[in-house]
Amino acid sequence: MDVGAFEYLLECCSIKILRRMGEEERMEEMNDQVILEQAPLNSVDRCDRCGAQAYVRATLISGADLLFCSHHAKAYAESLKAQARHIHDESDKLNESSDS
Numbered sequence: 762m763d764v765g766a767f768e769y770l771l772e773c774c775s776i777k778i779l780r781r782m783g784e785e786e787r788m789e790e791m792n793d794q795v796i797l798e799q800a801p802l803n804s805v806d807r808c809d810r811c812g813a814q815a816y817v818r819a820t821l822i823s824g825a826d827l828l829f830c831s832h833h834a835k836a837y838a839e840s841l842k843a844q845a846r847h848i849h850d851e852s853d854k855l856n857e858s859s860d861s
C-alpha cells in the first residue's frame with residue numbers, strides 16, 4: 762500500500778482546511794461538519810488520488826475531508842479506519858450502475 766501518498770494527501774488536506782478555517786473565522790462560528798458528513802456524494806465529488814468519481818468520503822479526526830473512488834477507498838481502507846472519525850460510503854451505488 763502507498764502509505765507515503767496517503768500521508769501526502771493528509772498534509773495537503775490539512776493545509777486546505779487551515780485556509781478554509783482562516784476564511785471562516787470572520788463568519789459566525791458555525792460547525793458545518795454535520796452538514797458535510799451527511800451530504801450525499803455526487804458526480805462533482807472526485808477522488809483525491811485519481812480524479813474518478815468519489816463514492817467514499819472520510820472525515821478525519823482533524824476535520825479534513827478526503828474523497829476516494831471505490832478503488833482507492835479500498836486501497837487506503839486500513840489507514841482510513843485508523844485516522845477517520847467518520848466514513849461515508851456510497852460504494853454500493855456502483856453495483857446499481859452498469860459498470861460491467
Ligand SMILES: [Zn+2]
Pocket residue numbers: 808809810811812813829830831832833
Ligand atoms: Zn481513485
